[in-house]
Amino acid sequence: MTKEHTPRTSFVARNPSVLYLLMALGLFTAVVAVLSEATGVGLISTSFVKTLGKTLCLCLIAIAMDVVWGYCGILSLGHFAFFGIGGYAIGMWLMYARTEIIVAESLAGQVIPPTPQEISDAIGNQIFGVVGSSEFPLIWAFADSLFIQLAFVVLVPGLLALIFGWLAFRSRVTGVYLSILTQAMTLALSLYLFQNDSGLRGNNGLSGLQNVPGLADSGQDVVSLAFFLASALALALGYLLFAWITDSKLGNIIQAIRDDESRVRFLGYHVESYKLFVFTITAIVAGIAGALYYPQAGIINPAEIAPIASIYLAVWVAIGGRGRLYGAVIGAALVSLLSSWFTGGGAPSINLGFYTIQWVDWWLVLLGGTFVLVTLFAPKGIGGLFDKLVRKS
């Protein structure tokens, strides 16, 4: 070995994608913001701004998935559960605070001012009436505090990932076994949330999340733009964070674990701690992404957390290209936008003479088929094509 070090160039120089992506994101955000209804131009409808904002959130969880799978080699089929938990945490506050306002308005007309107990009962009745209850379950204890619920967005997915990861990595569950185990965890969570007595309104889920208390005066156009900008900012920060992590020495070890776990362990590294760190931090980012996503979607229910959602997440990352953060962004954006285009009836039907292909019915077949082809013939995904282009030039 020569003692010659590669010269330490700057972070940006080593990661040109960071610069390109941030520039592209900035430009995209600016264009959307200017063309949105909030500024009065209105070329991009409010609902499309929401779609774009949601897509940015999906990109954020996709890069988290890319770090845990593409960089660390853990195929987690549970990250969408963390996404959902983030959504539920913020959804509880949104729903509570908004119902509180509605209840206060409806009680304001009465001759005798309501007592705190009466207000609380009325809110409970409004929220839990659909599951035949009016009592506040224990987990709603802090629903009135935005600050605590925001902390839950980070803490609950983080703690769950920490405990689950500690148990799983400690007993050296790896590879496909870990995938199945994470899938089981996701299934357990969604089945739990489907119960009416889970305290989170069973299969009704939380709804009306697009109405942000305190911003009722500004219309949905402004609110959705605000969430769009917040999502863009979160994606930019998340990208920077993960680029920095994967670029660091820590990132090298993580990638080494992916390539040969036993060798890294024999070299004296405590593999479990590294894996646990990656698993937990990506779970937290997934929770944050969920907390930004569901206020734009307006509703969250346990079906969102079903294991299949997490598999789709893996699909996006695989199509975009694993081990490349920008690949995950491309994959998530492309597939989710295409999906809403095809299933929303945007794509023209193809008439074969004897049969007409309606894309609403055949989109999943196309996606499944594409996915098989990508796995077989382009294991590096779309990001791999980029790499080839860059190397040629």
Place this chain on the structure above:
Amino acid sequence: MIRVLISLTWLLASVSVAASQDVQSILQTHAEEVAKPSRKSVSVVLDDLVASGLPQAPEFLEQWAERNVWRNNATGLFVIVTEEGDDLTFRDIDSGETGTASEDGFTQLRPNGGVRRVIGTALVQFQLSDPDPARRQSALDSIARRGEASQLEPLVASLAGEDDPALRARKEQLITFLTARFGEDTDARVAAIESLSADTSVEARAVLSQILSANAGVATDTPEGNIARILDPMEDPTASYGQLVDAGLAPPIVPVGAVRSALEANIVDGRVGGVPLAQLGDQDMRNMAYGALAADGTVPPLVTQDDITVALENAVFFERYSEEDTTVTDAARATLDAIETRVGLEQTFDLALDGLSLASIYFLAAIGLAITFGQMGVINMAHGEFIMMGAYTGYVVQLFVPDYTVSLLVALPLAFAVTFGAGVAMERLVIRHLYHRPLETLLATFGISIALQQIAKNIFGTQARPLTSPDWLGGALVISDNIQISYIRIAIFVFALLFLCLLLFILNRTRLGLEVRAVNQNPGMAASMGINPDRINMMTFGLGSGIAGVAGVGIGLYAQVTSEMGANYIVQSFMTVVVGGVGSVFGTLAGAGLIGFLQKGIEWLNPSNTLAAQTYMILFIILFIQFRPKGIVAPKGRAAAD
């Protein structure tokens, strides 16, 4: 129906019996009692009628109770009226001759409720000795449905003449039940109750619980009578206080809404009870305002939490048996406890049967995976869709072959062929390129899975399709009131057992099995021994897929066939294989057994909520894998170093 039977027997009897005496003459001797019956006087008539043994007597009694008997005012004779109106159509009680006459000359007999009950009891006595077993049976059924003290005596009386052994046994059983409930003599009752201790039927338990029926009560002092137990009011204070209010021992709680409307009704100059309106948003101020109103006597006083506690502490809450004899209730309690223990055992056995059948289903769903995942290490997310394909094959076959037994026999091999073909095609086209990248197999097969699911949805629609089982699989094997199992579940269990044997045979006793195991252990060495690993992989995957298809037919018989049915089983199937231990057929069996029994066990603990049962089961599995990461039947030696 009963009416027809009655008239039939009556017709037959009237031909054969040359009556020295007839019903009409008996009635005429007690004409006044018949015309204006009371509960006491009617017994004379009934006794004579019963003693006469005339076949027309039950018919008359029935019509009498139904208020169809009229009296001719002129002659004083009684007739049975079959059609009312201005003109009556009637028939003679004894001869059955019919006639019509104006309604004016007749008076309807209207026995009251009490009399009709007495008549009904006398009637049961006739029916109990009726020559027609069907009628005796229906009389016994009516006693079983609604036992009364008065039925005991006729029942005992009819026992001697009973020649049908089944009915005789039934009569003896009902006598025991009735003696236990209504016997005159305490010793006889206790003996009857104790003889029930071996009977776990629902009927026997109902008899005992009727003896033990108790009413909740409340009093200020320790109450009189046969007390079942003293209750703790603090277990459910709200309900207990409600009981106090109902008994008139405490003032009712003023509901929040009533407080509010009382306050609203008593606003004086912007104040209520001296408290300004604006301050009423505070609970204490509101109480103060209401207290002031209550002190004036305008509204009922507020019942505070302390009042409730004091009231509850000063009252005795109890349950009192309706049965006054403590000896009887003690015996019934002891017998019922003994029966409950036996019932508990039987229910445990029933639960085990349920668990067994669930385990069979999981085993069927997972056994194909045990081959593809266990032997080859291929994660096939489309395995569930192979199950679905098998079930749809069964459905399509049923469309063409109307006989369900034949169609089932056709469907089983056809389902195997279809899914074998699909499995081989998938292995050739996709999986063989991914053997060294297991995680990517997972994703590629997932792609196939969603495509297959959507194609099935496009072809067969979203609603569930029936896969009807043959008639001989309908119904259930009933061992006792508490143990029963449907034949379809037995069939699935047998099916799973057959599969297990077949698979063990193929893997351990055939050339193919030998080659499969060889390729699994060391592909390179197997190849140099002349085995073609490519062909073996293809065959193995085809076999696993084909078994999934056949399992699909079995599962389809039990559950509904939808495009999502495979997805419902896939996670459970993988867990079955992982929990059991990868690479071992017996492991899969153990895994399916563990998961099936566990799920039923948890469901039994919390029967209202199968979702919760599944949740807890998955949590258990996650924890289980912590302690046995390689499953129940862990591979040993080098095979374990994966």
